[in-house]
Amino acid sequence: MSDSEIPRLIGLDWGTSSLRAYLLGEGGRVLDSRARPWGIQHVPDGDFARAFAVVSGDWRIRWPGLPALAAGMIGSAQGWQEVPYVACPADAARLVGGLRRIDSGDGGCLHLVPGVLDAGALPNVLRGEETQVFGALRLFPELAADALLVLPGSHSKWTAVEDNAIRHFSTYMTGELFAVLRDHSILGRPARAQGHRPSPQAFVRGLELAREGAVAGRLFSTRSLVLTGRLDAGESLDYLSGLLIGEELRCALDGLGGACPPLVLIGDGALCERYREALGHFGVDRVRIVEEAASAGLWRIAEAAGLLAATPDIPTRSANHV
Amino acid sequence: MSDSEIPRLIGLDWGTSSLRAYLLGEGGRVLDSRARPWGIQHVPDGDFARAFAVVSGDWRIRWPGLPALAAGMIGSAQGWQEVPYVACPADAARLVGGLRRIDSGDGGCLHLVPGVLDAGALPNVLRGEETQVFGALRLFPELAADALLVLPGSHSKWTAVEDNAIRHFSTYMTGELFAVLRDHSILGRPARAQGHRPSPQAFVRGLELAREGAVAGRLFSTRSLVLTGRLDAGESLDYLSGLLIGEELRCALDGLGGACPPLVLIGDGALCERYREALGHFGVDRVRIVEEAASAGLWRIAEAAGLLAATPDIPTRSANHV
Numbered sequence: 001m002s003d004s005e006i007p008r009l010i011g012l013d014w015g016t017s018s019l020r021a022y023l024l025g026e027g028g029r030v031l032d033s034r035a036r037p038w039g040i041q042h043v044p045d046g047d048f049a050r051a052f053a054v055v056s057g058d059w060r061i062r063w064p065g066l067p068a069l070a071a072g073m074i075g076s077a078q079g080w081q082e083v084p085y086v087a088c089p090a091d092a093a094r095l096v097g098g099l100r101r102i103d104s105g106d107g108g109c110l111h112l113v114p115g116v117l118d119a120g121a122l123p124n125v126l127r128g129e130e131t132q133v134f135g136a137l138r139l140f141p142e143l144a145a146d147a148l149l150v151l152p153g154s155h156s157k158w159t160a161v162e163d164n165a166i167r168h169f170s171t172y173m174t175g176e177l178f179a180v181l182r183d184h185s186i187l188g189r190p191a192r193a194q195g196h197r198p199s200p201q202a203f204v205r206g207l208e209l210a211r212e213g214a215v216a217g218r219l220f221s222t223r224s225l226v227l228t229g230r231l232d233a234g235e236s237l238d239y240l241s242g243l244l245i246g247e248e249l250r251c252a253l254d255g256l257g258g259a260c261p262p263l264v265l266i267g268d269g270a271l272c273e274r275y276r277e278a279l280g281h282f283g284v285d286r287v288r289i290v291e292e293a294a295s296a297g298l299w300r301i302a303e304a305a306g307l308l309a310a311t312p313d314i315p316t317r318s319a320n321h322v
Numbered sequence: 323m324s325d326s327e328i329p330r331l332i333g334l335d336w337g338t339s340s341l342r343a344y345l346l347g348e349g350g351r352v353l354d355s356r357a358r359p360w361g362i363q364h365v366p367d368g369d370f371a372r373a374f375a376v377v378s379g380d381w382r383i384r385w386p387g388l389p390a391l392a393a394g395m396i397g398s399a400q401g402w403q404e405v406p407y408v409a410c411p412a413d414a415a416r417l418v419g420g421l422r423r424i425d426s427g428d429g430g431c432l433h434l435v436p437g438v439l440d441a442g443a444l445p446n447v448l449r450g451e452e453t454q455v456f457g458a459l460r461l462f463p464e465l466a467a468d469a470l471l472v473l474p475g476s477h478s479k480w481t482a483v484e485d486n487a488i489r490h491f492s493t494y495m496t497g498e499l500f501a502v503l504r505d506h507s508i509l510g511r512p513a514r515a516q517g518h519r520p521s522p523q524a525f526v527r528g529l530e531l532a533r534e535g536a537v538a539g540r541l542f543s544t545r546s547l548v549l550t551g552r553l554d555a556g557e558s559l560d561y562l563s564g565l566l567i568g569e570e571l572r573c574a575l576d577g578l579g580g581a582c583p584p585l586v587l588i589g590d591g592a593l594c595e596r597y598r599e600a601l602g603h604f605g606v607d608r609v610r611i612v613e614e615a616a617s618a619g620l621w622r623i624a625e626a627a628g629l630l631a632a633t634p635d636i637p638t639r640s641a642n643h644v
Contacts (some may be wrong), residue, residue, distance in 0.1 A: 176507055183506070
């Protein structure tokens with residue numbers, strides 16, 4: 001086993017809908033990874049300790065003393081143990097200051113990354129995204145001075161980074177809004193009845209309309225265009241998606257007052273591509289996509305916390321290191 | 323029986339969720355009325371003819387030849403028979419031109435009022451509201467020259483009337499959006515768990531925030547304010563209601579460019595009061611509420627259609643008229 005293959009950290013990205021475990025080697029290199037559908041609402045029997053043991057127990061037996069760090073909703077009131085938010089501006093040191101060490105119940109321990117609170121005029125909170133943001137900054141250090149990191153999803157987060165810290169952020173419930181309208185409203189009915197047919201054209205049509213503003217009075221066009229034969233029922237969901245993503249972009253970009261710092265999309269590749277296309281229609285063309293930011297962020301925070309140094313029990317290290 | 327007690331028309335307000343039947347005398351006076359939860363999606367066995375017979379059969383037996391007129395979703399593709407929309411500008415004559423006479427299956431007949439299509443840049447459609455609008459104009463003829471008639475609800479309609487005709491209208495899905503977010507999203511969860519507690523203050527707080535614009539990025543505050551202890555969980559639904567109604571008002575009033583014609587709210591009294599309060603916060607203070615517009619509208623349209631003259635079978639009329 002070469003030095004670069006020696007595990008240094010177990011990192012967990014433990015969110016609402018899924019649990020992803022990484023075995024990380026020197027420099028944050030991913031040596032192994034596993035995914036389970038054990039988001040905090042779906043952990044079997046609500047037994048977090050057992051889920052942790054199942055997903056990473058063999059790693060911990062093989063490499064005793066390997067530190068473990070988890071980010072995401074696992075640190076929320078509905079998670080394993082609630083970890084108080086740290087305030088903006090949140091740099092790596094502040095995240096480290098808010099780490100919570102918990103007993104994993106099998107003789108080991110797990111460190112939980114705190115979420116971040118932007119108290120601003122209206123409060124805003126996130127858990128897990130802070131780790132992805134610091135992962136992206138680790139991968140692209142030039143962004144740390146001034147950048148806008150966008151994490152599209154059920155609750156899209158628009159995170160403004162300055163001087164190596166999260167300065168403030170906003171939440172757009174675009175993904176959840178789309179899902180409830182698709183599944184429970186009259187707007188989703190045509191596609192529920194006839195089946196969804198992907199349509200990039202319908203998506204752009206929705207985007208362009210949203211760009212003009214006042215989406216509240218235009219949402220209903222998702223239905224009226226179908227009723228009047230001017231939009232295909234199967235394509236109506238992509239039109240709706242365009243309207244909602246367009247409204248997110250319009251509001252978020254308006255808030256910047258014309259000057260957009262370097263913009264990075266973080267997350268699922270297909271969804272990021274959708275946002276990149278949408279941003280292009282709003283005149284933002286220089287967009288970078290980062291898909292695997294969580295493991296890099298876990299490494300970055302563990303490093304800042306000095307957790308990596310505290311791995312004296314790895315017996316093979318000095319022997320193999322020539 | 324005095325002349326004013328002689329029935330002249332059976333009017334039906336037959337919508338998505340309910341069926342209301344009116345027995346109307348001279349001048350549109352309501353002699354009797356009945357309500358059934360037989361909206362077009364809930365008609366027993368989908369048997370529209372039988373529902374019509376049950377709700378009004380005894381009236382028709384007692385007064386043979388009494389004309390019957392129905393407005394609302396009963397004329398939609400999901401109703402008894404689809405009646406094509408008439409186009410804007412829609413005056414009473416155009417509605418009359420679009421009436422559809424159908425056989426009621428028991429030797430009688432029923433006339434269906436068409437819906438209205440505003441083809442505009444984006445199509446907009448309504449069914450039933452046109453009749454309430456003409457009812458309000460019958461009750462307050464001075465509005466016919468220039469007024470804005472607003473019908474709050476699942477799909478709020480903002481109807482611009484000029485020169486006795488519906489010129490154009492917009493749809494805001496405020497009520498449906500509120501319901502799906504309350505019942506199916508994370509925003510409704512605190513109140514679902516703890517129970518709703520009415521709060522006029524929380525409603526106003528939501529309104530005032532929406533007034534500043536960019537609600538897409540502020541919806542999530544319904545959750546983050548609760549999370550941070552700055553909004554009571556039980557009061558969060560009224561806050562959300564304020565945000566959504568506020569967004570409707572902001573968009574609709576912005577679209578007027580500063581000049582708001584006389585504004586009339588039509589519909590359920592409590593909901594109209596809620597909108598009146600909200601409008602006050604947006605600087606629109608002269609607002610009239612009309613609760614019972616449907617029966618007046620049915621009478622107005624029947625009159626314009628000459629249906630009332632076609633009641634030669636009422637034997638008591640000339641005898642009692644001295």
